[in-house]
Amino acid sequence: MPPTPRPARPPRPLLPLALLMAGSGIVAMLVAWIKVASSLHVDRQISWTGLSLVGAVLVCAGAGLAATSGERVFLLHLQRLGAALAVNDPSAATNGTGPLPPTGLVATETMSRYHRAGCPLTAGKPVIPASQVDHERAGRLPCGVCGAGATS
Numbered sequence: 505m506p507p508t509p510r511p512a513r514p515p516r517p518l519l520p521l522a523l524l525m526a527g528s529g530i531v532a533m534l535v536a537w538i539k540v541a542s543s544l545h546v547d548r549q550i551s552w553t554g555l556s557l558v559g560a561v562l563v564c565a566g567a568g569l570a571a572t573s574g575e576r577v578f579l580l581h582l583q584r585l586g587a588a589l590a591v592n593d594p595s596a597a598t599n600g601t602g603p604l605p606p607t608g609l610v611a612t613e614t615m616s617r618y619h620r621a622g623c624p625l626t627a628g629k630p631v632i633p634a635s636q637v638d639h640e641r642a643g644r645l646p647c648g649v650c651g652a653g654a655t656s
């Protein structure tokens with residue numbers, strides 16, 4: 505099997521940076537709040553309010569960065585899962601002609617459902633091919649993911 509190219513690793517520094525930004529923003533807001541509350545002069549209170557605004561901007565920027573970082577990681581994992589399923593699909597490796605023939609039904613000894621040969625729920629499992637009648641005689645139901653029951 506040829507080696508599959510791995511997708512680029514997720515940008516790891518983004519989430520700690522986002523947490524650092526949000527944390528420093530919260531600290532800035534708390535310091536500004538304490539300074540404003542301890543001052544009786546309005547002009548000093550207004551000057552500390554500026555620090556509070558900077559803290560609010562940092563919190564918002566950190567939250568936005570964390571959200572987009574999580575989305576990138578999620579999409580990357582989804583892409584890796586799709587690539588792994590395509591690699592483990594025996595039909596794609598052997599014939600590559602699209603949908604499997606209806607006779608390619610498999611299951612393991614302990615499965616309660618039978619599947620098409622390329623079903624992702626059987627990936628990496630020691631499956632045994634058998635006819636639909638044999639699977640149903642063994643008490644197995646058709647898989648709803650790969651539509652094995654619609655093969656008759």
Ligand SMILES: [Zn+2]
Pocket residue numbers: 618619620623624625647648649650651652
């Ligand atoms: Zn299945």
